[in-house]
Amino acid sequence: MAEVVEEIDAKVEEEEKKQEEKEKELHVWNNDYAGTPYIPIYVMLPLNTISLENEVVDPEGLIEDLEALKSAGVDGVMVDCWWGIVEGKDPRHYQWSGYHHLFSIVRNAKLKLQVVMSFHQCGGNVGDDVNISLPEWVLKIANHNADIFFTNSSGAHNPECLSWGIDKVPVLQERTALQVYYEYMLSFRQQMEGFFADGTITEIEVGLGPCGELRYPSYAQTQGWTFPGIGEFQCYDKYMMEKLRKAAEVQRHPEWGMGPSNAGSYNSRPQETEFFKDGGDYCSPYGKFFLSWYSQTLIEHGDSVLKMANLALKDVKISAKVPGIHWWYRTESHAAEATAGFFTADSRCGYKSIARMFATHNTTFNFTCAEMRTADQPKEALCDPEALVVQALNAAWDSGISAACENALSCYGQEDYNQILKNSKPLRGGGATGHHLDAFTYLRLSPDLMEEHNFEVFAHFVCCLHGELEDSELSSPHLHVEGD
Template sequence: MNFKLLLVIFVVSSLFISSAQNTYVPVYLMLPLDFINNDGNLNNESELDDWFGKIKNDAGADGVMADVWWGIVESSETNYNWAGYDQLVSLLQKHDLKLQCVMSFHQCGTNTGDTCYITLPQFVLDVGNSNPDIYYTDKNGHRDQEYLSLGVDTETVFNGRSAVDMYNDFMSAFASHFADHLGNTIVEVQVGLGPAGEMRYPAYQLQENLWKFPGVGSFQCFDKYMKASLQESADKAGHSEWNKIPDVEYNSYPYQTSFFTDDKSDNYASQYGDWFLSWYSQQLISHGDRILAKANAIFSGKVQIAAKISGVHWWYKTSNHAAECTTGYFNTDQNDGYKAPAQLFKKYDVLFDFTCLEMSDSAQPSWADCGPQELVQQTLSDANAQGIKYGGENALKVYDTSSFGRIEDVARQGINGFTYLRLTSDLIDNDGNWNNFKGFVWNMHNL
């Protein structure tokens, strides 16, 4: 065969192989939490216009993520104000950018990085004034108003509607209003299932300085609805004496608690401990199931549905994984706490969204037994085992190439998208930060 022909075949084959190995991972940027004001209109529309042009034309990013705030949109019962989101969609269409929407059924203002204060709708707060058990409650009676307790998922205490009814009505109204944009401009709907939009209990509460890192957190099932469920479950198990909730303080370390101490007879690994953690985590799975079933009926076949799991990485390297357990993830050395969420997400073809992809073990305090890298690997493995899509986020603001490199390393293992926290002036207006980010986007598009 002619040598030149062989050379051409070799070059073409090499290009084909290289192209086949290339992986394109789309990159989105979270909008500022206060991109919309409490009246429901866009803040700083001209600035967003400039930023969108820059992230599209200079960085080549794929789109943005926006919280669709329940407390702003449904300011009065079943009356929905989509004006600011109409403005946002028009602006994104102008720049040919896609939109990930978060059905944000939670409060903003008390978590890490929160820059504004948005409550639950006032008509919900009014119910809470007379019936505070609608909120997650700790052993000291503190009511967390970030998100409604899963105990009222099916309780029709909101003027004839249950919590799930309200979430369903909100998502249905959203889908109806934006029907022409679903699947083109709006490509993903992430369903909020707990505080900060994550499927979890508010075990590590920052409000009123209740919790500080790396405390194990505290169980959140002392409202009357969840206590009734616990009693019923204990009776069905034939152990009515198990109707008790472990006494765990927010800022304790595992070995400072009786429940998470390895050599105690009634600890997490005992028959009672295993039963309680199974009940506590299953309540969370059932909560997710109820809401995702509604989301699936509304959005399936139109957009990708997603749900978010929190990156609780402190005490990961202990046998008890205490901080994960209080958060609702029964992830001890004897139990895989992320298999059940992955199985739930498979049921409704939901993308498994996870945080802290940028973190390294070495950057965490060794005495807190943190394992963010192992945690990412575990969740990715569980998602892969179920054959479902996996998306990632960074948990904290990062601009350095080392953090971006760790995200890229995870992406090479097969993820379906990455959402960067967050689009701010610190990113856009700092040349060093911006150049690092542009390089990151290019790398994610050419893995």
């Protein structure tokens, strides 16, 4: 019996020593970033925080989670305001009741809000476990005119978001897409005035495409895409094709008024296509014309929507998200980026023109995949997320605008957090001239995050982002941190 007791005591002592070592490691981690610039952190709320019935899902559980986030030093939360819920039934009939309740809960928790104007469909992408379509009245229009959606060369329409081709065409019950976006944002500003006035809402992220990102829906899982396929060009609806034809005529090459016929399919590799292979048609006069037109049309869409956002939202911080398409980055054609709308072939930087456009609207450049390490990616896909993040953030800073980041996939470990910190503070202790992120948004609040060990590591990560030294022990998600 005594031997059993001694064995149990030895195991307990061993576990205690392991815990002490972990604590020491985390405190050293904090020391490494103590005194660095304060970067606020927001945590994305679950995609279905507001139900299809326009109600807060599990408000009691949410309050408990928000208290835990506050205890860890989190500055605020991010939430999607789904177009398909708010204006879901009839045009110009906006239902904000669920969001008003949610915002009140967040305000009572003494947290801030980043709010996303989500003009896209939720569902069908990595990490999505919720399905929220575009408004019903929009889908009814699409039954008779599917060209309001992006279309690939095979004629498949994608209902994730509206085509840029109808930004200025009044096909949405006599409204253009830009008018629809503007009136939605104006209604939000008017209905949520109190949350702007008291400082609860600190930022509006304006959705500019699928997943809220400024890109074409070129790598849609709903259409069979799997990583690391190059994706497909999405310009074959009748409205986009008309724009392409006119652009080709201006160049006095009417034969260029069509998309590439040799660019492969969703799951092709660059070298398998005549268009994207090294030295392929992407660098021919036609290829350069098409890629330039395709990317410029994306930039014009972003420019138009952000202009509407500033008019509707008035004197509030605006941001927009740019995706981190890191696969095939180390190829000449940058095929996956090209089909998504970024003209980065042959050492071009397709992010500079986007950043300059953002600058005209004083918009923060929000980039993804901040947690990814190049060494962890499959070698055959020629990925380089680390170089991509540096390129994109520098494009923003060189254009004189703020930059922010998100993680692309769920992460809970110190290695992922270290990569985020590396990107957040590339010149640690660099003083007034050193660049650092304006904010970081963590994807996302979940039971996994709230698991005790994961939450403990996350809380130390928050301190590192804040440049603070954490000197209290956080052993439970619901334990208050001294000095909060």
